[in-house]
Amino acid sequence: MILRYLIEKEFKQLIRNSFLPRLILIFPCMIMLVMPWAATLEIEDLRIAIIDNDHTPSSLRLTHRIESSPYFKLVALPDTYHKAVECIERNQADMLLEIPKGFEKEQVNGRPASALVAINAVNGTKGGLGNTYLQQILNPQSTSVTSIRYRFNLHLDYKTFMVPALMTMLLVMLCGFLPALNVVGEKEAGTIEQINVTPVSRFTFTLSKLLPYWLIGFIVLNLCMLLAWAVYGLTPVGSIFTIYLATLIFVLVMSGLGLVISNYSSTMQQAMFVMWFCMLIFILMSGLFTPISSMPDWAQYITYINPLRYFMEMMRMVYLKGSGIGDIVQQLCVLSCFATILYGWAIHSYRKQQ
Incomplete structure (x- = not known):
């Protein structure tokens, strides 16, 4: 009581x-x-600058794939690596991708084509995830070799x-x-x-x-x-x-x-x-x-x-x-x-x- x-x-x-x-x-x-x-730790709209030194259909398709990704936002297409780095230093871009000359030729010949990626890693989480997202686009085998099924969070x-x-x-x-x-x-x-x-x-x-x-x-x-x-x-x-x-x-x-x-x-x-x-x-x-x-x-x-x-x-x-x-x-x-x-x-x- x-x-x-x-x-x-x-x-x-x-x-x-x-x-x-x-x-x-x-x-x-x-x-x-x-x-x-x-x-949230999801990273979207990463600002990227792309230097296309190859100017071929392959490099153009790669640029379009990156631009159409929800994780990236294409902010600049500079002519040189120096200008792209300036975009990062001025906080206009979070990362850059330089496509070298002969990029398509290497792919046609069956050899692995290389590309340069530079990332602003002041925010380590953002830089690391941005690199992972970009590598998935750059690697043409990433979707054909592995079948991924997500459980509990589809x-x-x-x-x-x-x-x-x-x-x-x-x-x-x-x-x-x-x-x-x-x-x-x-x-x-x-x-x-x-x-x-x-x-x-x-x-x-x-x-x-x-x-x-x-x-x-x-x-x-x-x-x-x-x-x-x-x-x-x-x-x-x-x-x-x-x-x-x-x-x-x-x-x-x-x-x-x-x-x-x-x-x-x-x-x-x-x-x-x-x-x-x-x-x-x-x-x-x-x-x-x-x-x-x-x-x-x-x-x-x-x-x-x-x-x-x-x-x-x-x-x-x-x-x-x-x-x-x-x-x-x-x-x-x-x-x-x-x-x-x-x-x-x-x-x-x-x-x-x-």
């Missing part, structure tokens, strides 16, 4: 705050509508890869930040003293703080899945109940961490900075933007204590590959351990001042 009244109090405080209900609804919409288009759309990950990021931010500000907010307002003089146990008090964020987490998750279907045509390949189970445990992990931070913080500003630090580490070390396998060995070891890593893996496996509970049981067990530790820590760290 006491737990019921405490939960009712939490929801009344949430509704009376005119900002938080709007944040819970508007923030996921903005992230889901903007971030998949902005947070059209290589980076948004398909990012949308499930952004759902996890939203749960971290909302279900982590809001509990982190909850208890310390009551400390600053003085209302925590009224709870301290009641016979409410630490377990009941902590549980009443966590349950509302379970509900908020599921509201955010369902809103994100609705937007993913309506805007991007992306629906879970696996069972939605598997996603709910993983979310149930993960929200407990993040809200438990938020309450631990709130219990140890004296001001809302202190809680915000500590939670922001944790959130940055979680997001950057989770594989959200860069694969964990590409990180140094010492960084990969750190990711094992990052709960977001496991939830990110589960979301992508279930959402894109159709994995079941048996495929993600290891991640579920690890998250359950995190949830147990953090919930117990949140109970222990809450000190009632009689």
